[in-house]
Amino acid sequence: MRTLRTTGLAVLTASALALSMTTASAHDPETPEGQAAARAFMADHQPAERHAVVGTAAGVPCAGGKADIYPCKNVDLLSVLPLSAMGGGNGNDVWGWTDPSSGKEYAIVGRTNGTAFVDVSTPTSPRYLGNLPSNGGSSNWRDMKVYKDHAFIVADFITGHGMQVFDLTRLRTITTPQTLTADVLYREFGPAHNIAINEETGFAYAIGSNTCSGGPHIVDVRTPKSPKRAGCVSQDGYTHDTQCVVYRGPDAAYSGKEICFNSNEDTLTIVDVTNKANPVQISRKGYSGSQYSHQGWLTEDQRYFLLDDELDEQNGSDKRTKTYIWDLARLSAPVHTGTYNSPATASDHNQYIRGRYSYQANYQAGLRILDVDKVSSAQLTEVGYFDIYPAGDAARFNGAWSNYPYFASGIVLVNGIEQGLVVVKPNLGGSQPGGKFENAADVAIPDGGSAVTSSVTVTGASGNAPATLKVNVDIKHTYRGDLVIELVAPGGSVFRLQGSSADSADNLLTSYTVDASASAANGEWKLKVQDVSDNDTGYIDAWSLQF
Missing domain, CATH: 2.60.120.260 (Galactose-binding domain-like)
Structure with a gap:
């Protein structure tokens, strides 16, 4: 996998790598090989679904293993907003924003041809507000994060896309759907696969771009409408995803430092980015069974890291969806302590941890919710799921791309490649267990x-x-x-x-x-x-x- 890193190229992502494009040209959108890779990736997708659910005031409960047409366990359905109702295209990433003045909750929905903004403050009746068109063309890979009431949006495979900055407070006055424009366009990179933001420090990390050897391209967004380039993390080449935090975990040597936990194709790579001009790689660790280290998230005490590998279900002998558990007692020596094997066989994609639960968007298996309370013993337990792709459970690229579980209301957003925005409510019982x-x-x-x-x-x-x-x-x-x-x-x-x-x-x-x-x-x-x-x-x- 390391041979696929090429400075200056827009790397295509793990999904396209599964299509056996093994040369650098397969990741360059300006080459015929790269364009063919994108077409082949999309060939997996079914036509966009138009199955809208008009929920009752209480939504559609999960009963007898189903909510409407969707298999479920301990997760109720509130609504489905098809792609056709919010600008078309295929779905990809999703994030959320809560308006601090009103408490209203909004979905920021990535699609191949732009970013949709949806008012989900009445989750059984989501209201589409408008579309921010993609800058320079369509992309299968779009990602966004939020800081200081602004959305920061990137897209892969578009040479001149850059980072769109959109002031989310503009949504307050919209009464009818409209076409929106970015407030600012940051142009220090073109394509980027993903973006992470450390909301505590105000720095954004664009990853998989055509700069920094594909590693994190650091942007100072403390003044959102005046983003400034701050540094590069290029020591380990292409980064597929990252989480960057002010570290308060068990390793006293790095207490208070800003640390990035990078999923780097075939390793977990940990970097001290406190000095943006001179990042320091702390460790780089592979693991048995790796096929494509895709994404991961820290437990809230920052002791453990859960990593998903996008291609191990396709290419390994054990086809069950797997989550790799890392003990980070020492950042210089992370230890892979165990692997959770799901009863599902779909490819895993994006996961986020809130409290004692990991919320995983696992393509054809949909949203899967794991209890991480016994992670210290390398044990995870599935406590709920909502399968937005009832037609199958294979390791292919359909269904749930990502999810957002951080709203105060407890609703969870799931964005489906074919399905659009699915709003659900886990029913895991009262206060979070475990005290x-x-x-x-x-x-x-x-x-x-x-x-x-x-x-x-x-x-x-x-x-x-x-x-x-x-x-x-x-x-x-x-x-x-x-x-x-x-x-x-x-x-x-x-x-x-x-x-x-x-x-x-x-x-x-x-x-x-x-x-x-x-x-x-x-x-x-x-x-x-x-x-x-x-x-x-x-x-x-x-x-x-x-x-």
Whole structure:
């Protein structure tokens, strides 16, 4: 696989690699071989489906293993918005945005010919708002992420596409569908396969582009409408996908550093990108059975990494869908501790972890939800699924491309290649098991005003809270040093988590540990946040208690 990396070429992606295009020209959209590869990839796809579901106020429940025409387990169907109802083409990636002023939830839906924006705040009746056309032609591979109420959109296989920047607050006033334009076009690369954004630092990572040997092309997007090139990660060549975080995991040597976890064709490659001008590769590790390291995601404690390999089901002897489990106790020496084998046989694609669940979009097998509570023992358990491609379960490129599980409402977006936008609601039972209780409702923090609170109600616990109660906070704010943050226990005890400081950075995504052993566990816990200075605003995006 390493021989396929070629500086200056728009690498086609794992899906096309499965078509046995083994020369560099097969990845260049300007060559006949590259164009043939794209046509062959799309030949797998069925015509776009037009099966719309007009849900009731409660949606279509999963009952007897079905919701409407779709096989399911513990996941209810809310609606289906076919591709024909939002601009046509075939579907690919998807992401979400919550308007901090209204709490409305929106889907950002990738398609071959553009990006659709859909109001899903009434999930049984999604409302198509408009299309941002692709810049320079059609692409089977489009990806997007969100930062500071802006969408950042890239596309592969289009020489001059660049990165489209779209101000999502423009959606607030749209009443009828319309054709939209980008606010800004970043032109420092042309095609790119994917994009990741570290929302805590404000840096975007375009990957699989025609720059940086295909590795992460780093862009400073802290001022969204003025993106600036910040660096390159080219030591290990082409990167297919990445997750970049401010590291707070168990390896003290890298605490507080900005680290990228790259799925690099046949390895997991970990890079310290704290210094954007001089990234440092920490480790590069292969694994038995690798065919194409596609994508992966960290558990919330950043101790484990779940990796999916897109081609092992096609090319390996064991055809079951597999998830590779990595222990990252030492970033310099990641260890592949085990592999989860699904009862399905479809190719896996994109997965994201929220709380104790991994939400996987696995092509013909649809959305699969895995419990990661026993990941330390290299065990994963399937607890739910929603199969948007009932016709089959083969290792081919149809059905669920990606999903978005991070809305406060608990709905999950699934974007299907042929199906369009499928909105579902997992029904996994009350608060997250394993002692994690969340509140993801946005609460505005007034500028220099009174304190605001967000509540989490704990039920089913026994006795008092632990001496090591973990408080995870995700606060969006333009000057986090202005914030005073406290945790208020059910009995009224107050734990100071953070006082005001001179820290001028944006946003706060971190965890605190408090000794709450004198407080009862059950009851209403409050996160109390106050902005004690002027000229900066923000909101509580999400927070949780973990026992």
